Every structure is written in structure tokens, then in C-alpha cells.
Amino acid sequence: MHMAATPHKVSATGGAGSGSSTIVETLAEFARRRKSFWVVVSLATLFTAWEIAGRVPISFAFPTFLETLAALIEMALDGTLLPAYAITFQPLVIGVAVSAVLGIGLGIAMGLSDKAEWLLAPVFIVLQAAPMAALVPLVTFVYGIGLVAKTLAVIMLALPVIVLNSYKAVRHVNPSLVDMCRSFQGTRLQQISKIIIPDATPVLFAGLRLGIAAGFIGVMLAELLITPTGIGDLITYHRSIANYAHMYAAVASIIAVSTITLAALQYIEVRFLRPEKRRK
Amino acid sequence: MNMLARRMRASAVAAALCLSAAVPGLAFADPMRIAFGDIATVESLHLLAALERAKEKGVDVQVTFLKSEDIAAQAVVSGQADIGIGGPYALLQKVKAPIRIFLQLSKLQFYPVVNTEFYKEWKDLNGQEVAVHSRGSGTEAIMQLMADKNGIAYSNISYVPGAEVRTGALLQGNVKATIVDSSGKRILEKEAPGKFAFLPLGEVAATDEALFANTDYLSKNQKDVEILVESILTTWREVAADPTSAVALREKYKLLPDATPDMVADIDPYFAEAAPALPLNGGGEDAAKDDFDFYTISGALEGNAADLKVEDFWDLTALNAVLAKIGTK
Numbered sequence: 001m002h003m004a005a006t007p008h009k010v011s012a013t014g015g016a017g018s019g020s021s022t023i024v025e026t027l028a029e030f031a032r033r034r035k036s037f038w039v040v041v042s043l044a045t046l047f048t049a050w051e052i053a054g055r056v057p058i059s060f061a062f063p064t065f066l067e068t069l070a071a072l073i074e075m076a077l078d079g080t081l082l083p084a085y086a087i088t089f090q091p092l093v094i095g096v097a098v099s100a101v102l103g104i105g106l107g108i109a110m111g112l113s114d115k116a117e118w119l120l121a122p123v124f125i126v127l128q129a130a131p132m133a134a135l136v137p138l139v140t141f142v143y144g145i146g147l148v149a150k151t152l153a154v155i156m157l158a159l160p161v162i163v164l165n166s167y168k169a170v171r172h173v174n175p176s177l178v179d180m181c182r183s184f185q186g187t188r189l190q191q192i193s194k195i196i197i198p199d200a201t202p203v204l205f206a207g208l209r210l211g212i213a214a215g216f217i218g219v220m221l222a223e224l225l226i227t228p229t230g231i232g233d234l235i236t237y238h239r240s241i242a243n244y245a246h247m248y249a250a251v252a253s254i255i256a257v258s259t260i261t262l263a264a265l266q267y268i269e270v271r272f273l274r275p276e277k278r279r280k
Numbered sequence: 281m282n283m284l285a286r287r288m289r290a291s292a293v294a295a296a297l298c299l300s301a302a303v304p305g306l307a308f309a310d311p312m313r314i315a316f317g318d319i320a321t322v323e324s325l326h327l328l329a330a331l332e333r334a335k336e337k338g339v340d341v342q343v344t345f346l347k348s349e350d351i352a353a354q355a356v357v358s359g360q361a362d363i364g365i366g367g368p369y370a371l372l373q374k375v376k377a378p379i380r381i382f383l384q385l386s387k388l389q390f391y392p393v394v395n396t397e398f399y400k401e402w403k404d405l406n407g408q409e410v411a412v413h414s415r416g417s418g419t420e421a422i423m424q425l426m427a428d429k430n431g432i433a434y435s436n437i438s439y440v441p442g443a444e445v446r447t448g449a450l451l452q453g454n455v456k457a458t459i460v461d462s463s464g465k466r467i468l469e470k471e472a473p474g475k476f477a478f479l480p481l482g483e484v485a486a487t488d489e490a491l492f493a494n495t496d497y498l499s500k501n502q503k504d505v506e507i508l509v510e511s512i513l514t515t516w517r518e519v520a521a522d523p524t525s526a527v528a529l530r531e532k533y534k535l536l537p538d539a540t541p542d543m544v545a546d547i548d549p550y551f552a553e554a555a556p557a558l559p560l561n562g563g564g565e566d567a568a569k570d571d572f573d574f575y576t577i578s579g580a581l582e583g584n585a586a587d588l589k590v591e592d593f594w595d596l597t598a599l600n601a602v603l604a605k606i607g608t609k
Contacts, residue, residue, distance in 0.1 A: 060357050060377040144454075145440070228414060228439060237415040239350055241580050242370040 063245035072249035080234065081253065088219055088230030088254075091147055095154025096215040100208060103159050107166020107207070111200075112192065121167065128160040136221050150222040150229075157218035158211040165207020169200035205269045209262055216258040311340040312504055315361035317349030317489075320536060322546050323463075323554075327365075327385065328536070329529035330508075330515040337511065339504045353379075356494060362501075363493045363508075367418075369571060370580040372492075372593050380595035382498060383491040383509050384563025388418045388574075389554065390443075391465045392426060392479040394457045395450065402479055406432035411440045411449070411458040419459045421578030422484055429482055450476065462553050463546060486574035487567060498595050505598045513562055513602060517609060520558045523551040560609040562599045565590050 031037045047065045054064030063071070075081045106124075109116040136153045143149040173196045181195045197204075223232020231254050238246035312334075320328060331341050346352045349366035356364040357377045365385065372379055399405055405427070413419040420437060427434060440446050440455065447464035449455040451471055460468065468476045491508075498505055518525055527547050530536060536543070559567065571593075572585040581588065590596075 060375045061354060061371075145445075227441065233415060233439070240370070240414065241416045242368075242374040244375065 061242075061244045063248055067245040068248045068252060071243070071245035072253060075234070075246060075249060081250075084230045084234050084250075085257070086230075088223065088232070091150035091154050091222060092215055092219040094147075095151045095218065096158055096212055098151070099155050099158035099162050099211055099215065103162030103211060104166045104204060104208070107163045107204075108170050108197070108200075110163070110167040111170020112196070117167070120163070124160045124163045124167075127156070128164060132157050132218070133221055133225070136218075136225050140226055145227045149226055150219065153222035153226065154215045154218035157221070158215040161214045162207050162211035165210060166200070166204055169203030169207065170196055172203065173199045201273065205265075205273070209265055212265065213258065213262060216254070216261075220254065310501070311342045312363065312501070312508070313342045313344065313361045314363045315352040315355045315365065316343065316345045317352040317364070317366045319345050322536070322539070322543050322550055325526055325530055325535060325547060326515055326519050326551070327512065329526075329533055330512040332533040332535070333511040333515060334504075334508045337507045339507050341508075353492075356492065359494070362497050363491055365489055365491060367487050367490055367571075367580075368492055369575050369593065370416075373581055378495045379492055380495050380498065381487075381490045381492045381563075381568075381593055382505065382595050382598050383512060384487050384559045384567045385489040385491060385512070386487075386554075387557055387559060388422070388484060388486045388488045389462055389557055390419055390422055390459045390481075391462070392423065392457075392459045392481060393450065393465070393468060393476050394479060395453070396475060396477045398456045400477060402426060402430040403432060405434065405457055407435050408457060409436045409438060410434050411438045411446055411455045413443070413446075413459075414439050414441050416579050418486060418488065418574075418578060421486075421574060421580075422481070423459055425484065425577060426479070426481065463550060466546075466549055466553075484574065485567075485570040487563065487571050490563065495595060498598065502598065502601075506602055509562065509598050509602045510606060513560065513606060516558045517560050519551055520555045520560055523555040524548060526551040561603060564596055564599055564603075565594070568594050 050068075051065040054062055054067065057064075072081075106116075106120060110120050111117075132153075135156065139149045139152050139156075143152060177195050177199055178191060181191045186194065220232060223229055224236065228236040231250055234250040235247055238244070238250065314331070316324070318324075328343075331343065335341050344355075344361065346355065349364075349368070352361065352364040352366050353368045353371050355361035356379060357371070357375070368379065368381070371377070372381070394400070394405070399408070410423055412423055423434070423437070438455075440449060440458070443461040443464045446455060446458045447460050447467050450458055450460070450468065465478065491512075493505070515529070519529075527544075530539075530544075530547065568590045569585075572581065572588045575581040576583065576585045576588075
């Protein structure tokens with residue numbers, strides 16, 4: 001618990017003798033300049049709370065943060081974590097790729113054409129509202145227990161989110177921009193490629209990010225409900241032999257990977273596709 | 281005045297409601313909450329009958345069916361259930377929870393099976409793939425144990441949870457060598473006689489399911505626990521002496537009312553096969569030692585089997601008291 005003390009606390013106590021007001025000022029200045037400071041503080045608070053909860057303990061089966069970290073490092077070093085991710089990523093990458101292409105395509109079609117909307121919107125609204133955890137086991141009745149079934153589970157979760165966001169993105173394009181295009185005698189094709197899609201991009205990307213997050217949920221559901229492989233296998237196996245620190249480490253690692261993936265996607269979007277959003 | 285009357289009526293109704301909610305709670309202040317790790321099937325018929333008998337003797341048994349043994353074990357650890365069903369050896373060793381096993385219900389009964397188009401005996405499985413239930417499971421340990429005994433090594437072990445799923449995969453030809461339970465064995469013999477061969481299995485004696493509870497609960501509710509243990513042991517002995525009595529027990533206590541005709545037809549053959557292996561003396565120290573041997577090999581337990589202490593895993597008080605009363609068989 002003491003080891004998880006936040007870095008700023010260490011520096012604060014270390015320099016207490018030289019006058020605390022300057023320390024606070026430097027710290028405030030540092031926090032103002034580097035936004036990541038608050039991310040670190042937030043995580044440190046979470047991990048400290050976790051460590052305390054583990055030491056109380058709130059349950060016999062709840063490991064401390066440090067135990068979990070040790071288990072994570074152990075799994076990373078003994079070569080169980082990387083191969084597990086290699087297996088988990090197969091259905092995830094295929095599923096998300098299919099959902100992204102198909103989802104953005106269908107969503108844009110639905111946004112542009114009333115007929116496509118009439119045909120597809122109810123289906124995807126129902127799919128988005130459906131509790132997928134209940135439907136994933138049904139996939140096995142048709143597609144068995146292999147890669148196809150797991151990829152399908154990812155698509156089932158990711159596709160509706162991407163389709164509906166793309167559809168809304170196109171529907172909410174600024175009408176005065178479309179009017180402007182018409183005033184300048186733009187063709188329908190120019191209207192779509194030069195006005196509608198660029199203006200819809202932010203929401204399209206938001207949909208894509210939500211879709212990838214849903215894809216992570218889908219792949220974990222598949223690995224926990226269909227057959228245990230990859231990270232799902234690490235979770236089930238360590239649970240069955242009561243290695244709770246390892247089990248939590250596997251769960252925490254997939255959360256971390258999912259978060260980092262989404263953060264990276266946001267960075268790429270802001271950095272390369274939407275220069276106006278970049279912080280100067 | 282009218283206002284006051286209305287208020288009084290409202291309070292009276294509220295008080296009555298509170299009382300009616302509290303009274304049943306008082307009447308059955310201490311139910312024995314048992315958590316199953318699986319849904320009730322034909323295979324748990326004798327246990328359900330034994331629970332009915334314990335109820336007849338005044339133990340207020342409440343049964344919950346949970347999704348898996350792990351969850352049943354967690355329910356006991358967290359105090360949401362009093363008694364769990366499963367084989368929580370790994371949990372007992374690694375989590376220092378005050379949980380002890382107090383009665384063995386069944387031993388592992390599995391049958392390694394191969395498709396005779398491809399394999400005939402253990403030696404043929406050298407360098408081949410086999411399917412088992414899950415990593416670290418009893419089925420994997422049995423297959424690994426037999427591989428060691430026959431001096432062979434598998435090329436790969438795949439994990440297919442559910443004996444009925446593996447049975448289906450075997451019939452469809454997706455799996456060529458695996459290990460199934462007794463109902464899977466009967467299905468294979470019925471659906472495709474002669475197509476599959478069951479490989480000989482050496483001496484494997486390990487607990488499949490046992491009853492476990494918090495030590496605190498065991499010491500505070502000694503009488504109820506003894507009634508439960510006695511009901512189970514006498515029912516076990518009855519079924520072992522006459523396997524067909526299971527059907528009669530189902531009718532007598534109206535158990536598994538939703539069972540399909542197929543399930544009902546499966547009762548007799550299942551108990552005919554299971555009866556000789558039923559633990560009639562509740563396991564105890566000998567069973568614990570067998571389990572240490574087996575589960576250290578399977579990986580569920582760590583360390584040397586000889587170094588493990590029975591009292592760290594079992595609480596024999598209730599079992600010994602009941603055996604002193606009804607004798608050993």
C-alpha cells in the first residue's frame with residue numbers, strides 16, 4: 001500500500017523542508033502543462049484503493065493490486081500472455097474489420113436512402129437492443145465452436161453500433177452545407193463525397209471506436225461462453241485452479257489493451273484526419 | 281377525523297405488511313442453503329432424494345442451482361450459501377478461506393474413447409490429438425496419467441467443455457479421441473455400436489463431487505449437518521443395493537417433474553452403472569489421500585501429495601459421528 005504511493009506525494013514529502021507553497025506552485029504549474037499528470041494521479045488513486053481493498057480483504061478471493069501486478073509480469077515473462085493474445089486477436093481483428101467495412105457501408109447507405117433505412121434500420125435497432133450475451137451461445141448451434149463462431153460473436157456486438165452511428169452521422173450532416181453544395185450546382189456524387197462524408201467523419205469515427213470497444217466485449221463473451229481460448233482460457237483456467245491474482249491480471253490486461261487500442265485510434269484520428277481538433 | 285382514520289389505516293396496513301414479511305423469516309430462521317454447481321439432472325436424482333429425506337427430519341434445506349462449481353464455491357466463501365457441491369481442492373489450498381470438505385458424493389467416472397477407424401489402443405494415440413473438458417480438469421489429468429503410463433505423448437490437447445458436446449463431436453467425426461462420461465458412453469454404444477472403442481483405464485480414484493462448507497457453519501449446525509450426511513449415506517447405500525430404487529425415489533418425492541421421457545429412461549441404466557462406484561462411507565481420510573495423489577498430478581493442488589494434511593482440506597467430525605451410528609460398509 002505504501003509502495004503504491006503516488007509520485008507527487010513522494011516529491012511533496014521529500015521537499016517539505018524547503019517551503020511547501022513553492023512545491024504546490026511547481027506542482028500546479030506542472031499539472032497545467034502536462035495533462036497526463038492527472039491521468040497518473042487518477043490511476044494511482046484507483047490502484048491504491050484496489051490495494052487497500054485487497055488487504056482488508058473484501059473477499060478471500062480478491063487479490064491485492066501488487067499481487068495482480070506480479071502475476072501479470074509473471075505471465076508476460078513465462079510466455080503465456082503473448083500467445084494468448086495472438087489467439088484472442090484473430091476473431092477480434094477479423095470481426096472488427098468486417099464490421100467496420102460492412103457497418104460504415106450499410107450505415108451510409110441507410111443515411112442516404114430512405115429505402116435502405118426502411119429495410120435495415122429496424123433490424124439493427126433490434127440487434128443493438130438485444131442482450132447479446134444470451135445470443136452468443138446460440139451461435140454455436142449453427143456454427144460450432146471454431147473461429148467462425150467467435151468472429152460472428154464479435155460482429156454481432158460491433159456491427160449494430162457501427163451501422164447505427166454511421167447512419168446517424170449521415171443523417172445529421174449540416175443541411176446548410178448540403179444546400180450550399182446544391183447552390184454551387186454540385187452533383188449528387190459530389191454532394192456525398194465532398195460534403196456529406198467529410199462532415200460525417202467525426203461521428204463515423206466515434207462509431208468505429210464504440211464498435212471496437214463492443215468487439216472487445218464480443219471476443220471476451222465468445223471466449224468465456226463458447227470455448228475457452230486465448231485470454232478467455234487464461235481467465236477460466238486460473239479461476240478453476242483458484243489462482244485469483246492471475247485471473248485478475250488476465251482481466252486487467254484485456255481492459256488495458258482495449259483502452260490503449262481506443263486511445264491510439266483517437267490519437268490517429270485527431271493527428272491525421274482532423275487537424276482542426278489538434279491542441280496547439 | 282377522516283384524515284386521522286386514513287392515516288391510522290395506512291399505518292396498520294404497513295405494520296401488517298412488515299409483520300407478514302418478518303414472520304416467515306422468524307419461523308425458518310436458519311435454513312440450510314445448498315448451492316449446486318450445475319442444473320439438476322438424472323445424475324443428481326439420488327442427492328435430491330436424500331435432501332428430501334433430510335427435510336423430512338426437520339432440516340430446512342434450500343437448494344440453489346448455479347452455473348458452475350466455481351460460482352458455488354464463491355457463494356460458500358462469501359457466505360451466500362452454507363454448503364456447496366464440487367471439488368474445491370485448489371480453492372482450499374490457495375485461498376485461505378475457512379472452508380472444509382465434509383462428505384464425498386461421487387468419484388470421477390470417465391471413459392477414454394477412440395474412433396476405431398483411426399485408433400485401436402493407447403499406443404495409437406502417440407503423437408495424436410485428444411480432446412478433454414478444460415485445462416486443469418480431471419479429464420485432462422486422466423488422459424495425461426494414461427499417456428504417462430503407456431509411455432506416449434499427445435501432439436496436442438484441445439479443450440471442448442461438456443461431455444455431451446464431446447460425445448456429439450465424436451459421433452459427427454470432428455473429434456477422433458476423447459474422454460466422455462457414462463451417459464456419453466451409453467449414447468455412443470447405442471448410436472454407433474462397434475464404431476468406438478473404450479480404452480482400458482488403470483486405477484483412478486478421485487473425488488468428482490463433494491460437499492463443503494464453512495468451518496464455522498459446520499461447528500454451529502452440527503446436528504443438521506449430521507442429519508444431512510446420514511440421509512445421503514443411507515440413500516447411497518439403498519441405491520447401491522438396488523439401483524432400480526432411484527426411479528422409485530423419483531416417484532415418491534416427485535423429483536425432476538420436468539424430466540423428458542428420454543431422461544426418465546436414462547435413470548435405470550445410469551444408476552446401474554454408477555451404483556458400484558458410489559462412495560458408501562462418505563470418502564473420508566482414504567478418499568482425501570487418493571485426491572491428493574490425483575490432484576497434485578492434475579495441477580489443481582501444488583506440492584507433494586505426501587506432505588498434504590487431511591485436516592487442511594477435510595472436516596471429518598460429522599462423517600465420523602454418522603459412521604459410528606450407522607456403521608461402515
